[in-house]
Amino acid sequence: MAVDQSYQKVTIWQYKEFTFLLAASLLLSIGNKIYELLLPLIMYDLSEGSSIVMTSMRTAELLPNLFFGIVVGIIVDRVNKKKWAMWMILIQAVVLLIMYGMFGEHLYKPILFYLFGFILMTLNYGFFNTQVSLIKLSVPLPLLTSANAKFSFIETFVGIMGPVFLGFVLLFANKAQGLFLTVILYVLAYFLIMNLTVNELVKKGSRNSFWLDFKEGWDVFTKNKALKTMTLFILFINCTMIVVSNTVLIFGTADLHLSNSVLSIILATAGVGGLIASLTINRLRIRFKLGVLFGAAIIGNSIAYAGFYLTNHLYLLALCLLLNGYSTTIYIICAYTFRHEQTPSEFMGRIGGLTGSLFRIGMPISMLFSGWMINWWGTSSIFISSAVVNVIIFLIYRRTFLWKLQ
Structure with missing residues (x-):
């Protein structure tokens, strides 16, 4: 498709809707990352150091993507996207405010907090799936590449800087104050979305068309041997990475x-x-095949996990975290790049939702089990077992055709 020449001298920042949407996405991404990392820590403190309670909280947060990843994309196509996005943000802000009040009053109700965590992550997934459609409605077709690049940068940046945001919150006298900060970020994002002016046509789909959409996506996935095989490896790697x-x-x-x-x-x-990984990945991709980089990231993480097992000083911990952050980022970029390269554009949403669920299918189980392992054998059992599992995964991966992928 030829690019409209009239847009060559137009910058994307001239479109108010895009700017508002990008700013809202940044605020929500930071807020989401804060409470995603903070809630398990608060639960750990309130339970007087129970690793089981902490990991159970993370398990509850991981379930929505597993249960709803396949269907949310289809549902979003049938609703008013701006209103849907506003409701997703507003309800999250209310839930966070309730949790902040409960923590402030020292009301310790684990079951309620698990439910709140599940609701938060469900709504969060609902918004960011909607965001994909709102991007297309916010800018002309010739500027979509530039728009997606900006959102991709935000997603990568916030994901990478998650520990930094958590570190800032941990400087507060009370960890729960981080939840109130998140509420403020969500309220600001709500008003930004409210001021969007987009023209959208809501299509009412039938039950048959819903399942037909799903079946088409499933057929594309099952017929792609490379995508199926890589998804299986990612499934197991993600289990060790999350715990x-x-x-x-x-x-x-x-x-x-x-x-x-x-x-x-x-x-x-x-x-x-x-x-560092985000700044070096382009050069590495030029010199090495994608399959090799993916395998190297697995080994890098296994070394970092073994380092955690041997750590008895904060300096060694910092060094291992540096390697872990580098290897994990290389791994994530390779995994997402591979999925994009293997998926036809017209099936990207459905394949993204399907593989996203499969990527995470083992994470809730491994997270829940890890709490009992820590309770029985200590944190070292997680680190050494994860290191061994990653080495085994690499040895199997090295013998597959994926190693030679360009």
């Missing part, structure tokens, strides 16, 4: 007895590693 990231917080607090301020600084090294 290690959660266990590091317990390890720094309970085993190394680090203060909140010191822990926040140490956690920031993972963000530094991620930033």
Whole structure:
């Protein structure tokens, strides 16, 4: 498709709707990352150091993507996207405010908090799926590439800098104050979305068309051997990645007895590693095949996990976090790049939702089980078992055709 020449001298920042949507996405991404990392820590404190309660909270937060990832994209196509987005944001702000009040009054109700965590992540997923459609409604077709690049940068940046944001919140006298900060971010995002002016046509789909859309996406996935095989590897790698990231917080607090301020600084090294990875990935991709980079990231993480197992000092912890942040970012970029390259554009939404659910299918189970492992054998059991699993995954991966993928 030829690019409309009339847009060559037009900057994307001239479109108010795009600017509002991008700013709202940034605020929501930061807020989401804060409470995603903060809630398990608060639960850990309130339960007087129960790793089972902490990991159960993370399990509840992981379930929505698993249950709803496949269907949300189809549902979003049938509703008013602006109103849907506003409701997703507003309800999250209300839930966070309720949780903030309960924590402030020292009302410890684990079951309620699990439910709140599940609701928050469900609504969060509902908004960010809607965002894809709103981007297309906010800018002309020739500027979509530039628009998506901006949103991709925000997603990557916030993901990489998650430990830094958490570190900032941990400097507060009371961790629960971080939830109130998140409420403020969500309220600001709500007003930004409210001021969007987009023209959209809501299509009412039938039950048959819903299942037909799903079936078409499933057929595309099952017929792509490379995508199926890579998804299987990602499924197992993600299980170790999520439990290690959660266990590091317990390890720094309970085993190394680090203060909140010191822990926040140490956690920031993972963000530094991620930033270095984001700056070097393009050069690495030129020199090495995608399959090789993906495998190298697996080994890099296994070394970092073994380092956590051997760690008895904060400096070694920082070094391992640096390597972990670097390897994890390389792994994520390779996984998403591979999925984009293997998926036809007209099926991107459905394949994204389907593979997203499959990527996370083992995470809730592994997170829940990790709490009992920590309770029985300590944090070291998570680190060494994750290192061994990643080595085994790499050895199997090395013998597959994926290793030679360009």
